[in-house]
Amino acid sequence: MSDQSNSINLWMTTSRIETLVDGIFAIAMTLLVLSIGVPTITGNLSETAFQQELWTLWPNILCYALSFWILSGFWRNNHQQFQFIKRSNPTLITITVLWLLFIALMPFSTEIIAEYGGTYFTANVIFQLNLFFAGFIYIINWQYATRRGLLDDDISKATIKMLNISSVILPTLSLIALGLSYYVLAWSSLVYLTHPFLKKILENRYVNNSS
């Protein structure tokens, strides 16, 4: 019994997948804010002492901003892919659900690295592996859609290749950050800031070569 026969009942348009994806991204990105955590201050501090208390939050705020940025990168990649993925099947949904499982885990990983990433290597391993798995499943998603003919029939080979390359950037950055974190702990996460530039360079190079 092939996927083909299932298709009678189960193939669906991709619109409701996109709704779930957008919903989970919006929530995961907003829940990140809970990882900052307002400190409990009792007694009458001086203005300077209060500032010092708040200052201890800077790793949390930095990690919040960074995770927000990384998640927005995943969301943009997803948009790019689903401009071309026009059909869906049960396996594609399963892959997407597994991917979302790691996306929704990010508020946890972000709090872990914000609290302990400056002190413990293990905290960095958790954060980077979370992102690596999200990125890796994302490659699988695109490869599966490509090979099972779920794409828009008008898509060019050049675009497929460009999106192949595009999907590899984030998990590669995760591995680099994982390696670097052995030496510089949580600072290694700053490599993700290069994502939009790498994406632009690689995609532009491709458009140049192929056109």
Add this chain to the structure above:
Amino acid sequence: MSDQSNSINLWMTTSRIETLVDGIFAIAMTLLVLSIGVPTITGNLSETAFQQELWTLWPNILCYALSFWILSGFWRNNHQQFQFIKRSNPTLITITVLWLLFIALMPFSTEIIAEYGGTYFTANVIFQLNLFFAGFIYIINWQYATRRGLLDDDISKATIKMLNISSVILPTLSLIALGLSYYVLAWSSLVYLTHPFLKKILENRYVNNSS
């Protein structure tokens, strides 16, 4: 006064029901992450001691992943059903709301089983009953839509039967997990991993027999 007369004002398309369903699923699935809870660690631990502290979180992470997976199963079933449910009425909305009440309760039940499911049978009863009621109301939803003529007029009897069978799988697994949990406590929840395979087998068998 029959439902018919209400229909002048109250029948509505199913699109806004689907919006609420998708929203509540996206949020419930993402809120599950709060059930993991970052441990508060004070003092300077060694890397190994830190790893041991984090290790105590594994039941929480496992339960997060499992509940995420189960909820995605419900969401997929809902998609399947609403491909065919084309009309709505007040009673159908009431049934859906009661169903969502149990879906939105899952972050609570998940935290209960994650924290206490390995020690107390009662914690397992709560988790499994939550899922059983969600699954049971889901059967009622489909039966009601079928009997009150809310389905797409083009739906075949074979498809209706297939979805009948499909809707019974999850609540049956809940009862099995409930029984097993008396002996193996929270490990019994692993039976839910069989859901997509059972669904595929039963649906394929049906397609075979009827075509």
Add this chain to the structure above:
Amino acid sequence: MSDQSNSINLWMTTSRIETLVDGIFAIAMTLLVLSIGVPTITGNLSETAFQQELWTLWPNILCYALSFWILSGFWRNNHQQFQFIKRSNPTLITITVLWLLFIALMPFSTEIIAEYGGTYFTANVIFQLNLFFAGFIYIINWQYATRRGLLDDDISKATIKMLNISSVILPTLSLIALGLSYYVLAWSSLVYLTHPFLKKILENRYVNNSS
């Protein structure tokens, strides 16, 4: 300068209002679950002692279910109204925002009544007033839309009157519950269970008389 002149730039279709409304309802309804709160249990309790600990949660679970039910009632009323409200203007959006402000406050009020509604009259006042204001603004919303010509041109006078009556039910129940809570504290909230029946009776009576 009348609303009319603003209309060049500001009148908008109601679709994005509905998106925000659906989003805030989905989130408020799901956040209610946080008002239950998993108890922290340390030490090795017997199964019975564990059950007794969990048993203390029953007011929280009851209040969760009740608030979920009430919010779903508001959501349904909103659906009914927006089937007929076809135009929007800045004032209508302001009214909707004020209404949502009280809807989004429900997770707080629910926790207040769940924790203290069985002991303190004031906790009940907060919960019932929150619902009363939500219901009251809702009446204003419908009256404003009716009087400023924002409705579907095909709507019958009978339907407008039916929705007038319909919008009064919830705030009336809030006042009754507020009064009753002086005598029976949080139990007074059970009057909201009559909402769907009252709604059905009043609407059906109307349809009977007018047709």
Add this chain to the structure above:
Amino acid sequence: MSDQSNSINLWMTTSRIETLVDGIFAIAMTLLVLSIGVPTITGNLSETAFQQELWTLWPNILCYALSFWILSGFWRNNHQQFQFIKRSNPTLITITVLWLLFIALMPFSTEIIAEYGGTYFTANVIFQLNLFFAGFIYIINWQYATRRGLLDDDISKATIKMLNISSVILPTLSLIALGLSYYVLAWSSLVYLTHPFLKKILENRYVNNSS
């Protein structure tokens, strides 16, 4: 390599941006409620003592309502702009993401000002700067869309100018509130209540002059 060449693959309709924006606003506005925080009361208080305990929450409730109101103002501005922004490109998405980063931070800033804004000037600086940056990025968003030709081709110069003025109101109020907070602490936030009136006056004046 200009943006033009990217356009083959990356320009997208603005509908999914609007979905993410609406989602993050709905969640951020609802999460504000967590900044209120139900007090833990033990022992049997008298009704009056209980009221006094709850009374300590008034700054939290006021700040909740104010932030809800301010966020709804941003959301309305966004609606106005996206009625006219008809095309998207990667840079516009980047600007929107940075804007959302400050929007999603509001539950944190709101809790900071609710807890400490009545005592410490620094708490006010955080809250007002958060809003200022959100408002400032918003101006950039509109300027960018205007200059890169992403607007509806039918938009009049008068409307563009009106929206220019419209986008400046909120960040200006933030600077005023920041200055005032040096003298009156958190009370300075009440200047945001003038936002809808200022908006109406400025927009109406413009419509008058230009028509």
